[in-house]
Amino acid sequence: MIAALDSRQKLMTRVVLIAASAVFSLSAAAQNRDIVAEKYSDTYKISTTEATQRLAASREAGKLQRRIAADNPETFAGLYIEHSPEFQIVVLFTKDPQRNLAKYTQSRLYSAKIAPRSLEMLLAVQEEVGEQLSKSGIRFESGIDIKKSEVELRVLDASRAREVLAKLLAAADFIKIHETTGFPQPTALVGGNKVSGNTINCTMGFNVVEPATRELGIVTAGHCDNNLTYSNSTLQLLYQNENDAGIYDVQWNKQRIIGTPKQQKNEIVVEGSPESIVSETPSVDLAVGMPVCKSGATTGYTCGEVADINAATEDYNGLPARYVRARSADELEMNAGGDSGGPVFSGEAGHRSAYGIVHARGAGDRINHLYFMPIERLSILGISTLTSPFKIEGAPDVSGPSPSIPVNVNFNGYPRFPVDLTLEVISCPAGWTCTGGTKRYTTNIPSPMTFTWGCDSSAPDWPKHFRVRTSLKDASGITTDSVDTNIACTGPALGSAHQRMSSHAAPRAGIE
Known part of the structure; x- marks a missing residue:
């Protein structure tokens, strides 16, 4: 979410993103980078083009794994991805591995092997x-x-x-x-930074929405403080709810709005570049070896691979726990104190997907491993990741009788209300006076937003054709691209009464 800039921030040309863990400098070059593919190519010494292809293949492997497991519970023994020395996706069965795999794919990227147990x-x-x-x-x-x-x-x-x-x-x-010498510990740190609490500091994760109310919010780890201040600003977060035991470690907050609210988009920021999040990938679609990345307030941007989808411990705040464990190929540090709640994600450029939020780091010989809560568990709080930008999807051409014609403006995403619709007249019949204007929608409504186009019912020579251009702007300042709509006014409805204007007055039309 890109925050509104104050004068001091403008001088520094810095952008604050609510869903990110820090404030970063942006550049045109940085925005064109595919940072996930870059990190993967550096790790395995391949081109970014090949890295992008492997990332896409890995995500497809996760989806295929779900299908195979559902169809063959007694014989499916797992799937894992190997990245070196050659990239391959290995599927295990307890019998007839080649024949069973052939039912699902003929890709040379896949190989089938026998395993002793399902x-x-x-x-x-x-x-x-x-x-x-x-x-x-x-x-x-x-x-x-x-x-x-x-x-x-x-x-x-x-x-x-x-x-x-x-x-x-x-x-x-x-x-x-x-x-072992210890067990996974939530990665919160006293005296850290980025998101400040009374006792510990954490990292914000993804922007989220509560579908039932269409209200926007942000998530972090449940074990973080419940009264947080977004770093480098005075923005107070308004705690909503949490689940902090067993398989859940999540809380969500809204903005405590004073004045203009901060913008909330389906974005995070990684190494100075905004990354759009367009989907959620549930844990059933994760596979061992699948690349994952995270952004944290302490250790920044790190990447690795899924090591275990079923990492379990006897207790997290009184209940049995199960999280996803990830590690880097070279066993470098994946996360540390202060990274709790940070976004875990992956996917090729333009298809970044939310995988989860940071829960803990390992201990002993797994001190550098990352443990994260799968993204589908946000649903326990009635929220989901914001994966759609606020934009106009279309405003279909319409025709109808005067004096009033409804026009629908279909939009995508979750704007912050009130929302202003601005209308500009592009084409007006000769001899007519046409006016645009602004209409405000104060209620948090789903698509579409509807405005009424009025055309003078006393005018002669029907039909009359108009062309208008509309755009939307939400309360945080997010403005959509504009769209054009053709409106045909076919004349007075049959049997309607109207009052003829004086002979010197021009017919009128415009937004009502």
């Missing part, structure tokens, strides 16, 4: 492991290693865990236990 079985065993350890009061982190077809378990005391799980381990030799 993903369904792995998830069931992971759940049983969690239940037994939780009953015994043992802290843990568990996950699924798709490539090895194993359940991974990390605990502080491996001997104690083996004792509790003895019977299960005897029946399932694919549970691998490792000792």
Whole structure:
């Protein structure tokens, strides 16, 4: 969301984005970059063109994974993406892998392999492991290693865990236990910056909308303070609701509006460049190896790959937890204190998709790993990611009898009301006086916005043709592109009464 500029910000040519984690300088060159493809190409030493193609293939693989899993729960054993030495998408089945894969794709990017057990079985065993350890009061982190077809378990005391799980381990030799020095910790930091609270500071995530009310807001992590101030400004956020336990770590806020509200668009800012978010990618469409990026107030822009879609712990604020774990290919730091709530996203240029928001960082040998809450869990608060810009989709040509003709202006997105519709007359019949003007809509309504075009019912020689141009501007200053509409006034309705104007007066038409 691009904020309104004050005089000091104008001198600095800086733009504040509500959905972003910081204030960045913009340049024309930066806006033309595909930063996700650039990061991927740098990591794997390939061209940005090939990087873009791989990113698109990865997203399609996630969607295909969902279909295969739904059709073959007993034999599907998982899907993962390999990026080096060659890019390939590996699909695992417990039997007839080549024949099963051929039902879905013939692409050379895909290969099929045999696996000893189904993903369904792995998830069931992971759940049983969690239940037994939780009953015994043992802290843990568990996950699924798709490539090895194993359940991974990390605990502080491996001997104690083996004792509790003895019977299960005897029946399932694919549970691998490792000792760790700690567990994922929410990445909030006392004394950080960017979004300031009374005790901790975090990062704002995506702009969101509450569909039931059409009200705009912004999200961050649930474990962040509930009274936040957007950094580098005096903007106070108005806390709405949160869910901060188990699989949820999210809160949403509205603007505390004093004067002109800050603009809210379907954008985030990464390394100085605005990135439009056009979709949500739920966790069922994520695949191991899929590229992901995040923006955070502390560590900035980092990218990596999905390592585990089922990273589980025994407790987050009193309830069993499950998040998505990501890591960088070279094990560099993915996030740190103060990044909580930041946007996690990916996708090729023009198709950026929201994947989730930052929840935690790892510990021990996973200290550099990122844990994020999948984006579909925003729905627990009755909100969803803002993925559509405010724009006019069209204002269809109309015709009808005088004196009043309704004209619909169809729009997309969620403007902040009141909204002003401005009408300019482009074409007016000879001898007529035509007037434009502005109409204000104060109620938060869905599309379309309708205005009435009035044409003098006493005029002769029907029909009369007009051409008008309309644009919309919301209360935060977002202005749409204009569209043209042809209006044909066909004369007085049959049986209507009208009063003829004096002979010297010109016929009139205009917005009512």
